[in-house]
Amino acid sequence: MVYKNHEGYLDPTSGQALQNTHWEELQQLREKEHGLKRGQKIVLTEMYREEHKPARKIQRTYIVLELYKYCVLLKDDKGYRTAPSYIQLQMMMKGVV
Missing domain, CATH: 1.20.5 (Single alpha-helices involved in coiled-coils or other helix-helix interfaces)
Incomplete structure (x- = not known):
């Protein structure tokens, strides 16, 4: 426009x-x-899988960068970015995933 x-x-x-x-x-x-703010640090529980080893849960700290209509952009301390949906994010924060 x-x-x-x-x-x-x-x-x-x-x-x-x-x-x-x-x-x-x-x-x-x-x-x-x-209920999120840009710059906020959040801890998420994720499943970590290695070849020929059982899966295990690990916790990672992310910073909220941007909030979009259907997802939220997160960045970890190594620069890795991910954009889970709000439902996935809530489940990861609770440790369900």
Whole structure:
């Protein structure tokens, strides 16, 4: 979508600022809805499988980067990123998965 000012001229700077403001509002709404905050550290329990060995549960610490409509973007201390759905995230936080 191209933003135009009141005189009808293209104004990409204002358009980008409005888009960023809208994105920030969406992030704040999703933070309230799901009880998460960007920058928050969470500990998740995951199943770890090695070849020819039984599976075991391990705990990893992730930082919440962004909240999207259907998933949340997480990053661990090594830079690995993952995006589980909110339902998967709740199960991982409880240690069910």
